[in-house]
Amino acid sequence: QVQLVESGGGLVQAGGSLRLSCSASGRTFGSYAMGWFRQAPGKERQFVAAISWNGGTTYYTDSVKGRFTISRDNAKNTVYLQMNSLKPEDTAVYSCAATQYARNKSPHEYEYWGQGTQVTVSS
Secondary structure, eight states, X not given: OOEEEEEOOEEEETTOOEEEEXXXXXXXGGGSEEEEEEEOTTSOOEEEEEEOTTSOOEEEOGGGTTTEEEEEXXXXXXXXXXXXXXXXXXXXXXXXXXXXXXXXXXXXXXXEEOOOEEEEEEO
């Protein structure tokens, strides 16, 4: 079992940056690939980025490539999402989740979820 808690969300102006953190409990964190998803009001949950268990492989949705970076520190049981050049359309609740394979992009393929953290980008 893995329990996930996100932090680092907030209000930022367009063009600004935020770093989200996802802290995990459980000794098996290092065996899971991790992903970030986001959900805006009235929209479906959207894949943002994923990272393999050892950090060697990453995936991004096209709209965040070059702006967002996913990373992890297994010694700290933490995965990060560095978000730069933020846009109003990035506004959403961001959640981290654990899965078997980093290539998974459907929410249904993720086993454990955090409660989410709100990111609001003002124009």
